[in-house]
Amino acid sequence: MNAFDSVVLEVADLEAATCFYSAVLGSDSPYVCLRATQDPSSGFRGFALSLVVSQPGNADALIRAAVGTGGRVLKSASKSLWGYGGVVQAPDGTIVKVATSAKRDTAPVSRDVGELVLLLGVEDVKASKEFYAGRGLSVGKSYGSKYVEFAADPGHVKLALYKRRALAKDVGVSAEGTGSHRLVLSGAAGPFRDPDGFVWQASASGPLTATA
Secondary structure, three states: OOEEEEEEEEEEOOOHHHHHHHHHHOOOOOOOEEEEOOOOOEEEEOOOEEEEEEOHHHHHHHHHHHHHHOOOEEEEEEEOOOOOOEEEEEOOOOOEEEEEEOOOOOOOOOOOOOOOOEEEEEEEOOOOOOOOOOOOOEEEEEEEEOOOOOOOOOOOOOEEEHHHHHHHHHHHHOOEEOOOOOOEEEEEEOEEEEEOOEEEEEEOOOOOOEEO
């Protein structure tokens, strides 16, 4: 059971969030839903969305779209040993990483997203791995206590686990944070709450929408 359908982002300003995610993911994205909240939250919320694209030009195009709709650059796009990418923060505070393993463009530039990965920052990677495996998710990649990636069926969000502090360092922020994650995961494995307080609900996927 690898059906992880979408994420629900809880935001204070639905209009601004809808504008941002429509520009970055498209208004018909099945991966993100928005819900209004005033639950207190400060600092790092313990997760990041990773948008995997096919080439550097696509990464640049997505980052420009993000900045043009209120996003703030946390890490400027640059080359690295693993490829190319950068990190932005949405108006609602969600951190969005845009990355590709390609080193150069080989096709016309587009804003197509090949894969969306939800990176969860957890206190104990091994314990969280066992927790999720016990709820039907199959491990795709595992690097001990550092990183775990679960297999994903086509057309679904992929789930990955990092140490919280390692994830914060990777996206360029302090690991300190308090209050609500402002995130709900939607999939066949729900409903439940995981060891780090991330909440799952039963599958309710659909186009990008804002709900009360």
